[in-house]
Amino acid sequence: MHVKKGDLVKVLAGKDKGKQGKIIRSLPKESRVVVEKVNLIKKHQKPTQKYPQGGIIAMEAPLHVSNVMVICPSCKKPTRTGHKFLDNGKKVRQCKRCGAAIE
Ligand SMILES: [Zn+2]
Structure with a gap:
């Protein structure tokens, strides 16, 4: 993988094309990464300790690494x-x- 957790990347494809964000999780087995505030999906969440209300929450869905490019520091x-x-x-x-x- 050419990117890793903590990298700032630019999104090259998909509905958030052009956005920039930080990688908050990498999934090397699937060649995917999760980028902060990018590719948000609505998820129905059962009440848990973290989300005591449950209901619909927004969360980041993984992107394929070929759809992001590292921004050089x-x-x-x-x-x-x-x-x-x-x-x-x-x-x-x-x-x-x-x-x-x-x-
Ligand atoms: Zn450079």
């Missing part, structure tokens, strides 16, 4: 990512636009 643009190795040998993702490492 350095140049602030959506970018494809490559890989590079830091001086300490750690492998990190790299912005294809500006070359900055993306931790």
Whole structure:
């Protein structure tokens, strides 16, 4: 997966195309991610401790990773990512636009 939890991403397809948000959950087995406030669906929720009222709540549905692009923290643009190795040998993702490492 080219993205992970905590990444800021831009949505490339679907009803929230163009929106930006932070990844709050990743589902590597399904190659999907859940992005904050993106792809919201209405869900009928039974009353639980977390939702004592129950009823209809809005929650984020997972998006396929191919529909999101990482926003580079350095140049602030959506970018494809490559890989590079830091001086300490750690492998990190790299912005294809500006070359900055993306931790
Ligand atoms: Zn960049």
